[in-house]
Amino acid sequence: MTATSPPAPARVGVLGGGRMGTGIAHAFLLAGSRVSVVERDADAADTAAARVRESLDASILRGTANEPIDAYLARFDTGTDAAQLAPCDLVVEAVPEDIALKTEALTRVEAQLGPDAVLASNTSSISIDELAAVLERPSRFVGMHFFNPVPASTLVEIVRGAATAPPLVESVRGWVQALGKTPIVVADAPGFASSRLGVAIGLEAIRMLEEGIASAEDIDAAMTLGYKHPVGPLRLTDIVGLDVRLGIAEYLAAHLGERFEPPALLRRLVAEGHLGRKTGRGFYEWDAS
Structure with a gap:
Protein backbone atom coordinates (compact mmCIF):
# COMPACT_ATOMS: atom_id res chain seq x y z
CA MET A 1 0.00 0.00 0.00
CA THR A 2 1.35 3.45 -0.90
CA ALA A 3 1.17 6.49 1.34
CA THR A 4 -1.69 7.94 -0.72
CA SER A 5 -3.75 4.83 -1.45
CA PRO A 6 -6.76 3.88 0.70
CA PRO A 7 -6.60 0.74 2.83
CA ALA A 8 -7.65 -2.64 1.55
CA PRO A 9 -11.18 -3.75 2.53
CA ALA A 10 -11.44 -5.00 6.10
CA ARG A 11 -13.06 -8.33 5.20
CA VAL A 12 -12.54 -10.13 1.91
CA GLY A 13 -14.05 -13.37 0.70
CA VAL A 14 -12.74 -15.57 -2.10
CA LEU A 15 -14.95 -18.20 -3.68
CA GLY A 16 -12.65 -20.87 -5.07
CA GLY A 17 -9.36 -21.98 -3.57
CA GLY A 18 -7.33 -22.95 -6.60
CA ARG A 19 -4.08 -21.25 -7.62
CA MET A 20 -5.79 -18.00 -8.50
CA GLY A 21 -8.13 -17.94 -5.51
CA THR A 22 -5.39 -18.65 -2.99
CA GLY A 23 -3.14 -16.11 -4.70
CA ILE A 24 -5.86 -13.47 -4.31
CA ALA A 25 -6.30 -14.45 -0.66
CA HIS A 26 -2.52 -14.14 -0.17
CA ALA A 27 -2.49 -10.63 -1.67
CA PHE A 28 -5.27 -9.34 0.58
CA LEU A 29 -3.77 -10.96 3.68
CA LEU A 30 -0.49 -9.13 3.04
CA ALA A 31 -2.47 -5.89 2.69
CA GLY A 32 -4.07 -6.36 6.14
CA SER A 33 -7.51 -7.76 5.27
CA ARG A 34 -9.27 -10.59 7.06
CA VAL A 35 -9.81 -13.24 4.39
CA SER A 36 -12.17 -16.20 4.07
CA VAL A 37 -11.84 -18.77 1.28
CA VAL A 38 -14.86 -20.95 0.49
CA GLU A 39 -14.40 -24.20 -1.41
CA ARG A 40 -16.69 -26.97 -2.67
CA ASP A 41 -15.82 -29.52 0.03
CA ALA A 42 -13.68 -30.01 3.12
CA ASP A 43 -10.76 -31.63 1.28
CA ALA A 44 -10.56 -28.74 -1.19
CA ALA A 45 -10.78 -26.24 1.68
CA ASP A 46 -7.90 -27.98 3.46
CA THR A 47 -5.83 -27.93 0.27
CA ALA A 48 -6.53 -24.21 -0.15
CA ALA A 49 -5.47 -23.52 3.45
CA ALA A 50 -2.21 -25.40 2.95
CA ARG A 51 -1.53 -23.56 -0.30
CA VAL A 52 -2.07 -20.15 1.35
CA ARG A 53 0.19 -21.04 4.25
CA GLU A 54 2.90 -22.23 1.85
CA SER A 55 2.75 -19.00 -0.15
CA LEU A 56 2.83 -16.89 3.02
CA ASP A 57 5.88 -18.81 4.25
CA ALA A 58 7.56 -18.14 0.90
CA SER A 59 6.81 -14.41 1.13
CA ILE A 60 8.22 -14.26 4.65
CA LEU A 61 11.40 -16.00 3.48
CA ARG A 62 11.73 -13.56 0.57
CA GLY A 63 11.21 -10.60 2.88
CA THR A 64 8.08 -9.41 1.06
CA ALA A 65 5.82 -10.04 4.09
CA ASN A 66 6.44 -8.07 7.28
CA GLU A 67 4.39 -10.00 9.83
CA PRO A 68 4.96 -13.42 11.42
CA ILE A 69 3.00 -16.31 9.95
CA ASP A 70 0.70 -16.55 12.98
CA ALA A 71 -0.46 -12.96 12.48
CA TYR A 72 -1.58 -13.73 8.94
CA LEU A 73 -3.21 -17.03 9.86
CA ALA A 74 -5.17 -15.32 12.65
CA ARG A 75 -6.93 -13.32 9.92
CA PHE A 76 -7.53 -16.27 7.62
CA ASP A 77 -10.05 -19.09 7.49
CA THR A 78 -11.49 -21.55 4.99
CA GLY A 79 -14.80 -23.36 4.78
CA THR A 80 -17.47 -24.79 2.53
CA ASP A 81 -20.50 -22.61 3.32
CA ALA A 82 -21.08 -19.39 1.35
CA ALA A 83 -22.84 -17.99 4.42
CA GLN A 84 -19.46 -17.35 6.02
CA LEU A 85 -18.91 -14.66 3.38
CA ALA A 86 -21.89 -12.62 4.64
CA PRO A 87 -19.80 -10.05 6.60
CA CYS A 88 -17.43 -9.37 3.71
CA ASP A 89 -16.93 -5.95 2.13
CA LEU A 90 -15.63 -7.61 -1.04
CA VAL A 91 -16.04 -11.12 -2.42
CA VAL A 92 -14.00 -12.24 -5.43
CA GLU A 93 -15.31 -15.23 -7.37
CA ALA A 94 -12.41 -17.36 -8.64
CA VAL A 95 -14.02 -20.59 -9.84
CA PRO A 96 -13.02 -22.20 -13.19
CA GLU A 97 -13.62 -20.29 -16.43
CA ASP A 98 -17.05 -21.74 -17.17
CA ILE A 99 -20.07 -19.47 -17.43
CA ALA A 100 -22.50 -21.94 -15.83
CA LEU A 101 -20.19 -22.46 -12.84
CA LYS A 102 -19.63 -18.73 -12.48
CA THR A 103 -23.28 -17.70 -12.67
CA GLU A 104 -24.25 -20.33 -10.10
CA ALA A 105 -21.44 -19.25 -7.79
CA LEU A 106 -22.20 -15.55 -8.13
CA THR A 107 -25.93 -15.88 -7.45
CA ARG A 108 -25.24 -18.12 -4.46
CA VAL A 109 -22.82 -15.64 -2.95
CA GLU A 110 -24.84 -12.51 -3.73
CA ALA A 111 -27.74 -13.93 -1.72
CA GLN A 112 -25.49 -13.88 1.37
CA LEU A 113 -24.11 -10.34 1.01
CA GLY A 114 -25.28 -7.02 2.35
CA PRO A 115 -26.50 -4.35 -0.09
CA ASP A 116 -23.25 -2.35 0.08
CA ALA A 117 -20.88 -5.28 -0.46
CA VAL A 118 -18.91 -5.50 -3.69
CA LEU A 119 -19.04 -8.70 -5.72
CA ALA A 120 -16.28 -9.26 -8.26
CA SER A 121 -15.36 -11.94 -10.78
CA ASN A 122 -11.79 -12.93 -11.57
CA THR A 123 -12.87 -14.03 -15.05
CA SER A 124 -10.20 -13.54 -17.69
CA SER A 125 -12.54 -13.48 -20.68
CA ILE A 126 -16.27 -13.89 -19.92
CA SER A 127 -18.44 -10.80 -20.36
CA ILE A 128 -19.12 -8.99 -17.10
CA ASP A 129 -22.50 -7.88 -18.47
CA GLU A 130 -23.37 -11.50 -19.25
CA LEU A 131 -22.53 -12.51 -15.68
CA ALA A 132 -24.29 -9.45 -14.22
CA ALA A 133 -27.53 -10.41 -15.97
CA VAL A 134 -28.23 -13.07 -13.31
CA LEU A 135 -27.60 -10.74 -10.34
CA GLU A 136 -30.02 -8.71 -8.25
CA ARG A 137 -27.53 -5.86 -7.77
CA PRO A 138 -25.48 -5.52 -10.99
CA SER A 139 -24.39 -2.01 -9.95
CA ARG A 140 -22.32 -3.64 -7.17
CA PHE A 141 -20.61 -6.07 -9.55
CA VAL A 142 -17.28 -5.62 -11.34
CA GLY A 143 -14.50 -7.62 -12.94
CA MET A 144 -11.20 -7.96 -11.04
CA HIS A 145 -8.87 -9.90 -13.31
CA PHE A 146 -5.76 -10.90 -11.38
CA PHE A 147 -2.76 -12.48 -13.10
CA ASN A 148 -0.93 -15.70 -12.33
CA PRO A 149 1.05 -15.95 -10.12
CA VAL A 150 -0.88 -13.35 -8.12
CA PRO A 151 1.80 -12.63 -5.48
CA ALA A 152 4.40 -11.73 -8.12
CA SER A 153 2.12 -10.04 -10.66
CA THR A 154 1.78 -6.27 -10.49
CA LEU A 155 -1.32 -5.82 -12.69
CA VAL A 156 -5.05 -6.10 -11.98
CA GLU A 157 -7.48 -5.47 -14.82
CA ILE A 158 -10.69 -3.84 -13.55
CA VAL A 159 -13.57 -4.53 -15.92
CA ARG A 160 -16.42 -2.03 -15.85
CA GLY A 161 -19.80 -3.48 -16.78
CA ALA A 162 -22.60 -1.39 -18.27
CA ALA A 163 -24.39 -1.37 -14.90
CA THR A 164 -21.32 -1.06 -12.66
CA ALA A 165 -21.60 2.08 -10.49
CA PRO A 166 -18.75 4.52 -11.31
CA PRO A 167 -17.92 5.15 -7.62
CA LEU A 168 -17.50 1.39 -7.17
CA VAL A 169 -14.85 1.34 -9.91
CA GLU A 170 -12.92 4.03 -8.06
CA SER A 171 -13.17 2.09 -4.78
CA VAL A 172 -11.84 -1.04 -6.45
CA ARG A 173 -9.04 0.96 -8.05
CA GLY A 174 -7.99 2.10 -4.58
CA TRP A 175 -8.12 -1.46 -3.21
CA VAL A 176 -5.86 -2.67 -6.02
CA GLN A 177 -3.38 0.08 -5.19
CA ALA A 178 -3.55 -0.99 -1.54
CA LEU A 179 -2.30 -4.41 -2.68
CA GLY A 180 0.76 -2.74 -4.16
CA LYS A 181 -0.48 -3.50 -7.67
CA THR A 182 -1.32 -1.32 -10.66
CA PRO A 183 -4.96 -1.14 -11.82
CA ILE A 184 -6.09 -0.61 -15.39
CA VAL A 185 -9.77 0.00 -16.16
CA VAL A 186 -11.35 -1.40 -19.31
CA ALA A 187 -14.90 -1.51 -20.62
CA ASP A 188 -16.59 -4.90 -20.83
CA ALA A 189 -15.77 -6.78 -24.04
CA PRO A 190 -14.87 -10.42 -24.73
CA GLY A 191 -11.34 -11.02 -23.50
CA PHE A 192 -11.12 -7.45 -22.18
CA ALA A 193 -7.68 -6.02 -23.06
Whole structure:
Protein backbone atom coordinates (compact mmCIF):
# COMPACT_ATOMS: atom_id res chain seq x y z
CA MET A 1 0.00 0.00 0.00
CA THR A 2 1.35 3.45 -0.90
CA ALA A 3 1.17 6.49 1.34
CA THR A 4 -1.69 7.94 -0.72
CA SER A 5 -3.75 4.83 -1.45
CA PRO A 6 -6.76 3.88 0.70
CA PRO A 7 -6.60 0.74 2.83
CA ALA A 8 -7.65 -2.64 1.55
CA PRO A 9 -11.18 -3.75 2.53
CA ALA A 10 -11.44 -5.00 6.10
CA ARG A 11 -13.06 -8.33 5.20
CA VAL A 12 -12.54 -10.13 1.91
CA GLY A 13 -14.05 -13.37 0.70
CA VAL A 14 -12.74 -15.57 -2.10
CA LEU A 15 -14.95 -18.20 -3.68
CA GLY A 16 -12.65 -20.87 -5.07
CA GLY A 17 -9.36 -21.98 -3.57
CA GLY A 18 -7.33 -22.95 -6.60
CA ARG A 19 -4.08 -21.25 -7.62
CA MET A 20 -5.79 -18.00 -8.50
CA GLY A 21 -8.13 -17.94 -5.51
CA THR A 22 -5.39 -18.65 -2.99
CA GLY A 23 -3.14 -16.11 -4.70
CA ILE A 24 -5.86 -13.47 -4.31
CA ALA A 25 -6.30 -14.45 -0.66
CA HIS A 26 -2.52 -14.14 -0.17
CA ALA A 27 -2.49 -10.63 -1.67
CA PHE A 28 -5.27 -9.34 0.58
CA LEU A 29 -3.77 -10.96 3.68
CA LEU A 30 -0.49 -9.13 3.04
CA ALA A 31 -2.47 -5.89 2.69
CA GLY A 32 -4.07 -6.36 6.14
CA SER A 33 -7.51 -7.76 5.27
CA ARG A 34 -9.27 -10.59 7.06
CA VAL A 35 -9.81 -13.24 4.39
CA SER A 36 -12.17 -16.20 4.07
CA VAL A 37 -11.84 -18.77 1.28
CA VAL A 38 -14.86 -20.95 0.49
CA GLU A 39 -14.40 -24.20 -1.41
CA ARG A 40 -16.69 -26.97 -2.67
CA ASP A 41 -15.82 -29.52 0.03
CA ALA A 42 -13.68 -30.01 3.12
CA ASP A 43 -10.76 -31.63 1.28
CA ALA A 44 -10.56 -28.74 -1.19
CA ALA A 45 -10.78 -26.24 1.68
CA ASP A 46 -7.90 -27.98 3.46
CA THR A 47 -5.83 -27.93 0.27
CA ALA A 48 -6.53 -24.21 -0.15
CA ALA A 49 -5.47 -23.52 3.45
CA ALA A 50 -2.21 -25.40 2.95
CA ARG A 51 -1.53 -23.56 -0.30
CA VAL A 52 -2.07 -20.15 1.35
CA ARG A 53 0.19 -21.04 4.25
CA GLU A 54 2.90 -22.23 1.85
CA SER A 55 2.75 -19.00 -0.15
CA LEU A 56 2.83 -16.89 3.02
CA ASP A 57 5.88 -18.81 4.25
CA ALA A 58 7.56 -18.14 0.90
CA SER A 59 6.81 -14.41 1.13
CA ILE A 60 8.22 -14.26 4.65
CA LEU A 61 11.40 -16.00 3.48
CA ARG A 62 11.73 -13.56 0.57
CA GLY A 63 11.21 -10.60 2.88
CA THR A 64 8.08 -9.41 1.06
CA ALA A 65 5.82 -10.04 4.09
CA ASN A 66 6.44 -8.07 7.28
CA GLU A 67 4.39 -10.00 9.83
CA PRO A 68 4.96 -13.42 11.42
CA ILE A 69 3.00 -16.31 9.95
CA ASP A 70 0.70 -16.55 12.98
CA ALA A 71 -0.46 -12.96 12.48
CA TYR A 72 -1.58 -13.73 8.94
CA LEU A 73 -3.21 -17.03 9.86
CA ALA A 74 -5.17 -15.32 12.65
CA ARG A 75 -6.93 -13.32 9.92
CA PHE A 76 -7.53 -16.27 7.62
CA ASP A 77 -10.05 -19.09 7.49
CA THR A 78 -11.49 -21.55 4.99
CA GLY A 79 -14.80 -23.36 4.78
CA THR A 80 -17.47 -24.79 2.53
CA ASP A 81 -20.50 -22.61 3.32
CA ALA A 82 -21.08 -19.39 1.35
CA ALA A 83 -22.84 -17.99 4.42
CA GLN A 84 -19.46 -17.35 6.02
CA LEU A 85 -18.91 -14.66 3.38
CA ALA A 86 -21.89 -12.62 4.64
CA PRO A 87 -19.80 -10.05 6.60
CA CYS A 88 -17.43 -9.37 3.71
CA ASP A 89 -16.93 -5.95 2.13
CA LEU A 90 -15.63 -7.61 -1.04
CA VAL A 91 -16.04 -11.12 -2.42
CA VAL A 92 -14.00 -12.24 -5.43
CA GLU A 93 -15.31 -15.23 -7.37
CA ALA A 94 -12.41 -17.36 -8.64
CA VAL A 95 -14.02 -20.59 -9.84
CA PRO A 96 -13.02 -22.20 -13.19
CA GLU A 97 -13.62 -20.29 -16.43
CA ASP A 98 -17.05 -21.74 -17.17
CA ILE A 99 -20.07 -19.47 -17.43
CA ALA A 100 -22.50 -21.94 -15.83
CA LEU A 101 -20.19 -22.46 -12.84
CA LYS A 102 -19.63 -18.73 -12.48
CA THR A 103 -23.28 -17.70 -12.67
CA GLU A 104 -24.25 -20.33 -10.10
CA ALA A 105 -21.44 -19.25 -7.79
CA LEU A 106 -22.20 -15.55 -8.13
CA THR A 107 -25.93 -15.88 -7.45
CA ARG A 108 -25.24 -18.12 -4.46
CA VAL A 109 -22.82 -15.64 -2.95
CA GLU A 110 -24.84 -12.51 -3.73
CA ALA A 111 -27.74 -13.93 -1.72
CA GLN A 112 -25.49 -13.88 1.37
CA LEU A 113 -24.11 -10.34 1.01
CA GLY A 114 -25.28 -7.02 2.35
CA PRO A 115 -26.50 -4.35 -0.09
CA ASP A 116 -23.25 -2.35 0.08
CA ALA A 117 -20.88 -5.28 -0.46
CA VAL A 118 -18.91 -5.50 -3.69
CA LEU A 119 -19.04 -8.70 -5.72
CA ALA A 120 -16.28 -9.26 -8.26
CA SER A 121 -15.36 -11.94 -10.78
CA ASN A 122 -11.79 -12.93 -11.57
CA THR A 123 -12.87 -14.03 -15.05
CA SER A 124 -10.20 -13.54 -17.69
CA SER A 125 -12.54 -13.48 -20.68
CA ILE A 126 -16.27 -13.89 -19.92
CA SER A 127 -18.44 -10.80 -20.36
CA ILE A 128 -19.12 -8.99 -17.10
CA ASP A 129 -22.50 -7.88 -18.47
CA GLU A 130 -23.37 -11.50 -19.25
CA LEU A 131 -22.53 -12.51 -15.68
CA ALA A 132 -24.29 -9.45 -14.22
CA ALA A 133 -27.53 -10.41 -15.97
CA VAL A 134 -28.23 -13.07 -13.31
CA LEU A 135 -27.60 -10.74 -10.34
CA GLU A 136 -30.02 -8.71 -8.25
CA ARG A 137 -27.53 -5.86 -7.77
CA PRO A 138 -25.48 -5.52 -10.99
CA SER A 139 -24.39 -2.01 -9.95
CA ARG A 140 -22.32 -3.64 -7.17
CA PHE A 141 -20.61 -6.07 -9.55
CA VAL A 142 -17.28 -5.62 -11.34
CA GLY A 143 -14.50 -7.62 -12.94
CA MET A 144 -11.20 -7.96 -11.04
CA HIS A 145 -8.87 -9.90 -13.31
CA PHE A 146 -5.76 -10.90 -11.38
CA PHE A 147 -2.76 -12.48 -13.10
CA ASN A 148 -0.93 -15.70 -12.33
CA PRO A 149 1.05 -15.95 -10.12
CA VAL A 150 -0.88 -13.35 -8.12
CA PRO A 151 1.80 -12.63 -5.48
CA ALA A 152 4.40 -11.73 -8.12
CA SER A 153 2.12 -10.04 -10.66
CA THR A 154 1.78 -6.27 -10.49
CA LEU A 155 -1.32 -5.82 -12.69
CA VAL A 156 -5.05 -6.10 -11.98
CA GLU A 157 -7.48 -5.47 -14.82
CA ILE A 158 -10.69 -3.84 -13.55
CA VAL A 159 -13.57 -4.53 -15.92
CA ARG A 160 -16.42 -2.03 -15.85
CA GLY A 161 -19.80 -3.48 -16.78
CA ALA A 162 -22.60 -1.39 -18.27
CA ALA A 163 -24.39 -1.37 -14.90
CA THR A 164 -21.32 -1.06 -12.66
CA ALA A 165 -21.60 2.08 -10.49
CA PRO A 166 -18.75 4.52 -11.31
CA PRO A 167 -17.92 5.15 -7.62
CA LEU A 168 -17.50 1.39 -7.17
CA VAL A 169 -14.85 1.34 -9.91
CA GLU A 170 -12.92 4.03 -8.06
CA SER A 171 -13.17 2.09 -4.78
CA VAL A 172 -11.84 -1.04 -6.45
CA ARG A 173 -9.04 0.96 -8.05
CA GLY A 174 -7.99 2.10 -4.58
CA TRP A 175 -8.12 -1.46 -3.21
CA VAL A 176 -5.86 -2.67 -6.02
CA GLN A 177 -3.38 0.08 -5.19
CA ALA A 178 -3.55 -0.99 -1.54
CA LEU A 179 -2.30 -4.41 -2.68
CA GLY A 180 0.76 -2.74 -4.16
CA LYS A 181 -0.48 -3.50 -7.67
CA THR A 182 -1.32 -1.32 -10.66
CA PRO A 183 -4.96 -1.14 -11.82
CA ILE A 184 -6.09 -0.61 -15.39
CA VAL A 185 -9.77 0.00 -16.16
CA VAL A 186 -11.35 -1.40 -19.31
CA ALA A 187 -14.90 -1.51 -20.62
CA ASP A 188 -16.59 -4.90 -20.83
CA ALA A 189 -15.77 -6.78 -24.04
CA PRO A 190 -14.87 -10.42 -24.73
CA GLY A 191 -11.34 -11.02 -23.50
CA PHE A 192 -11.12 -7.45 -22.18
CA ALA A 193 -7.68 -6.02 -23.06
CA SER A 194 -5.13 -8.39 -21.57
CA SER A 195 -6.59 -11.78 -22.49
CA ARG A 196 -7.53 -10.66 -25.98
CA LEU A 197 -3.98 -9.55 -26.74
CA GLY A 198 -2.25 -12.33 -24.83
CA VAL A 199 -4.32 -15.12 -26.34
CA ALA A 200 -3.88 -13.73 -29.86
CA ILE A 201 -0.09 -13.93 -29.48
CA GLY A 202 -0.25 -17.33 -27.80
CA LEU A 203 -2.45 -18.89 -30.48
CA GLU A 204 -0.21 -17.59 -33.27
CA ALA A 205 2.83 -19.05 -31.49
CA ILE A 206 1.07 -22.44 -31.29
CA ARG A 207 0.24 -22.27 -35.00
CA MET A 208 3.89 -21.54 -35.79
CA LEU A 209 4.98 -24.54 -33.73
CA GLU A 210 2.31 -26.68 -35.38
CA GLU A 211 3.53 -25.64 -38.85
CA GLY A 212 7.16 -26.45 -37.98
CA ILE A 213 8.34 -22.87 -38.44
CA ALA A 214 10.53 -22.99 -35.32
CA SER A 215 10.96 -24.83 -32.04
CA ALA A 216 9.09 -23.79 -28.92
CA GLU A 217 12.33 -22.49 -27.44
CA ASP A 218 13.14 -20.37 -30.48
CA ILE A 219 9.61 -18.98 -30.81
CA ASP A 220 9.71 -17.94 -27.16
CA ALA A 221 13.21 -16.47 -27.55
CA ALA A 222 11.92 -14.30 -30.39
CA MET A 223 9.55 -12.60 -27.94
CA THR A 224 11.74 -12.54 -24.82
CA LEU A 225 14.88 -11.32 -26.57
CA GLY A 226 13.37 -9.46 -29.52
CA TYR A 227 10.43 -7.79 -27.77
CA LYS A 228 11.58 -7.97 -24.13
CA HIS A 229 8.59 -10.02 -22.97
CA PRO A 230 9.43 -11.51 -19.55
CA VAL A 231 8.33 -14.97 -20.69
CA GLY A 232 7.60 -16.41 -24.12
CA PRO A 233 4.02 -17.16 -25.27
CA LEU A 234 4.40 -20.96 -25.27
CA ARG A 235 6.03 -21.12 -21.85
CA LEU A 236 3.36 -18.72 -20.60
CA THR A 237 0.64 -20.99 -21.98
CA ASP A 238 2.19 -23.86 -20.01
CA ILE A 239 2.14 -21.72 -16.85
CA VAL A 240 -1.45 -20.58 -17.35
CA GLY A 241 -2.62 -24.07 -18.33
CA LEU A 242 -3.38 -25.30 -21.82
CA ASP A 243 -6.92 -26.15 -20.78
CA VAL A 244 -7.45 -22.61 -19.49
CA ARG A 245 -6.09 -21.12 -22.71
CA LEU A 246 -8.28 -23.46 -24.77
CA GLY A 247 -11.42 -22.42 -22.88
CA ILE A 248 -10.65 -18.72 -23.34
CA ALA A 249 -9.86 -19.20 -27.03
CA GLU A 250 -13.14 -21.05 -27.62
CA TYR A 251 -15.07 -18.28 -25.89
CA LEU A 252 -13.31 -15.57 -27.91
CA ALA A 253 -13.81 -17.50 -31.15
CA ALA A 254 -17.53 -17.72 -30.46
CA HIS A 255 -17.77 -13.96 -29.85
CA LEU A 256 -15.04 -12.42 -32.02
CA GLY A 257 -14.64 -14.82 -34.90
CA GLU A 258 -12.35 -17.41 -36.41
CA ARG A 259 -9.10 -15.54 -35.73
CA PHE A 260 -9.36 -16.95 -32.19
CA GLU A 261 -10.13 -20.52 -33.33
CA PRO A 262 -7.89 -22.83 -31.24
CA PRO A 263 -5.18 -24.66 -33.25
CA ALA A 264 -5.50 -28.43 -33.58
CA LEU A 265 -2.24 -28.87 -31.63
CA LEU A 266 -3.71 -27.12 -28.59
CA ARG A 267 -6.86 -29.26 -28.72
CA ARG A 268 -4.80 -32.44 -29.07
CA LEU A 269 -2.51 -31.71 -26.12
CA VAL A 270 -5.48 -30.89 -23.89
CA ALA A 271 -7.30 -34.07 -24.97
CA GLU A 272 -4.16 -36.06 -24.09
CA GLY A 273 -4.03 -34.47 -20.63
CA HIS A 274 -0.88 -32.43 -21.30
CA LEU A 275 -1.97 -29.20 -19.65
CA GLY A 276 1.38 -27.56 -18.96
CA ARG A 277 3.23 -27.02 -15.73
CA LYS A 278 0.47 -28.45 -13.52
CA THR A 279 0.64 -31.86 -15.24
CA GLY A 280 4.38 -31.89 -15.98
CA ARG A 281 4.09 -31.52 -19.73
CA GLY A 282 2.74 -29.04 -22.23
CA PHE A 283 4.92 -27.36 -24.81
CA TYR A 284 7.78 -27.99 -22.35
CA GLU A 285 8.63 -30.64 -19.77
CA TRP A 286 8.08 -29.53 -16.16
CA ASP A 287 8.72 -30.92 -12.71
CA ALA A 288 5.13 -31.62 -11.63
CA SER A 289 6.05 -32.52 -8.04
